[in-house]
Amino acid sequence: MALNSVLRLISVLMVMLVVGLIGFRISSSRLKKKGIEPEKAVPQAKLQAKKYSLIAAFLYMVAMVSVAGLFM
Amino acid sequence: MKMMYGMLMALTPAALYAIYAYRLQALFLILTGVISAVAAEAIFQKLTGKKITVKDGSAAITGLLLSLAVSVSTPLYALGISAVFGIIAGKQLLGGLGKNLFNPAMFGRLFYLFVFPDSILPWRQPVDLTTAATPLEILRETGSTAGVSILDQFLGFIPGTIGEISSLMLLIGFAYLVYRRFVRWRIPASAFATVLVLAIIAGQNPLFHFFAGSLMLGACFMATDPMTSPRFEKGQIIFGIGIGLIIMSMRWWGWQTPGEYVFTEGTTFAVLTMNLFVPYLNKKFKPSRS
Numbered sequence: 001m002a003l004n005s006v007l008r009l010i011s012v013l014m015v016m017l018v019v020g021l022i023g024f025r026i027s028s029s030r031l032k033k034k035g036i037e038p039e040k041a042v043p044q045a046k047l048q049a050k051k052y053s054l055i056a057a058f059l060y061m062v063a064m065v066s067v068a069g070l071f072m
Numbered sequence: 073m074k075m076m077y078g079m080l081m082a083l084t085p086a087a088l089y090a091i092y093a094y095r096l097q098a099l100f101l102i103l104t105g106v107i108s109a110v111a112a113e114a115i116f117q118k119l120t121g122k123k124i125t126v127k128d129g130s131a132a133i134t135g136l137l138l139s140l141a142v143s144v145s146t147p148l149y150a151l152g153i154s155a156v157f158g159i160i161a162g163k164q165l166l167g168g169l170g171k172n173l174f175n176p177a178m179f180g181r182l183f184y185l186f187v188f189p190d191s192i193l194p195w196r197q198p199v200d201l202t203t204a205a206t207p208l209e210i211l212r213e214t215g216s217t218a219g220v221s222i223l224d225q226f227l228g229f230i231p232g233t234i235g236e237i238s239s240l241m242l243l244i245g246f247a248y249l250v251y252r253r254f255v256r257w258r259i260p261a262s263a264f265a266t267v268l269v270l271a272i273i274a275g276q277n278p279l280f281h282f283f284a285g286s287l288m289l290g291a292c293f294m295a296t297d298p299m300t301s302p303r304f305e306k307g308q309i310i311f312g313i314g315i316g317l318i319i320m321s322m323r324w325w326g327w328q329t330p331g332e333y334v335f336t337e338g339t340t341f342a343v344l345t346m347n348l349f350v351p352y353l354n355k356k357f358k359p360s361r362s
Contacts, residue, residue, distance in 0.1 A: 001149065008187045009153070016161070050165050054173055057161065058344055061186040 008064075015060045016053040023052030075298070076129035078254045082245035083136055083293065089241040090234035093198030094144040098234045104148045105139025106132050108155035116164045130169050134158055137177035137294060140235020141286060141340075142184060143192050144201075150191045154184035174347045175300045178290075181340045195231035204231045207284040208323060208337055217280040225283035232285065239283040246292040256301055258308040259315070260291040266316025274324070287319055290339030300347045307353035311346050318342035 027045035036044070090098040113131040117124045126132075135155050142151055158180020163172045185192070194203040205213070207220040207230055224230050228238025236242070249255040264282060271278040281287065295301060295315055302308045322338025 002190065004190075005150075005187050012183070012186065047166070051173060054161060054165065054179075055348070058174065058179070058182065058348075061182050062341060062344075065182075065186050065189075 012057055012061060016057045019056035020049045020053035024049035027052075073128050075254045076133060078249065078252050079133050079293070080129060080136065082249045082254075083133070083140065083235075085241040085244045086140060086235045086238060086289070087136065089228055089238045090140060093228060093237060094196070094201070094234050097144050100148060101142065101144070101146060101151055101234060102136060102139045104151050105142075105155050106135035108152040109135030109138070109159050112156040112159040113164065116160055117168075120164075122168070125169065128169065130163075131159055134163070134176045134180070137235075137289075138180045138184075140289060141177065141181050141233050143233050144196050145194055146184075146188070146191045150184060150188040154180045154188070157183045170299050172299055174344055175294050175297045178294055178340050178343045178347075182344060185340065197231050198229055198237055206231050207280065211276075211280075211284070211323065217277045220280060220284075222277065222279045222283065225280065230284075233289075236286040236289045239288050242288045242292060246288075249292075249296075255292075255296045256298065256308050257296075258305060259295050259301055259312040262309045262312030263287070263291040263295065263316040263319070266313045267320055270316070270320040281320070281323070285319075285323070285337040286339040290319075290343055291315060294339075295343050295346070300350060302350055302353040302357065304354065304357045304359060307350075307357040310353060310357075311350070314346045314349070315339075315342040318345060 024045050027048035028041055031041035031045055032038075087102055090102070109131045110126050114124050114126045117126075138155050138158055139151060142154075158176045158178075161183075162174050162176035162179030163169065166172055195206050195209075196202065197204045207217075207225060210219055211217055220230070226239050228240065230237055246255070246260070250257055264287075267281050267287065268278045271281045291312070295312070302311050319338050319342045322341065
């Protein structure tokens, strides 16, 4: 497996991880403000965070493929 | 489950033709895609303590669709890793079948295009396996569809991904899905209608566009995934029109990647982009009870 491919693989996983973590914090604080109990808020926030991380991965990959000269 | 196995049946003609056209390498690609997807789903569900659902056939479909959407030059490890990513990120991360945001096969394919762009080339001619340009690359280079035989495109004597080359085999499979009522036919119908109108406006042969690239495979088998396509009629039509518009704009303008692969086909981007609008389309076009 080429080094370029390894770097691309790691980069997409990092984007998902970072956006997921940020998304979780934002979602859980929003749900807290709405007054939802933490027991219910955590699974909801986790699901939201996963959605954000998937959308970020999609946008990141499309952007990188379309402006590939920046990265490839 | 009936529908899933119906889908596998429908993809069989295209898979068999791929094996005929590209010999053992196509068989290995198909086996790698299916086994990787099924194993990834089973292992992920086992590790997360969920019920193992590989018998429903959905993971096998994802693996098969993904393997049909790669070129014969693809290394097996690249396909295997892409199938694992498609299943875990595209499907299992949000809770499995029915909860996924994106079509897992398409998500895996985007990952493949992003991580392994070097492995796409060279395109190979079916049967004799010589290196050749795809019809869409010819369109890009010459600006015309005249140099490509429509009959060759229809029968499957043009280079492309292993499952997209024979429109005839894909249409046989799609006809079976329509006959069994396993498919939301309005989506491919509106996608093809959009392509038809745009091709006529541009003065190009619509049949060329129907049979070129992965429009047939994507619109008939991937965009119609019941989990990631709109439930209601109007939503399905808009979904299909969106796919047709994005595909044609990609074919005309595409994305130029300096020194590397030129993306002349946009089915992956079209289906995934339209997947994002599915919750909105379902909400907007939900029939009111009166």
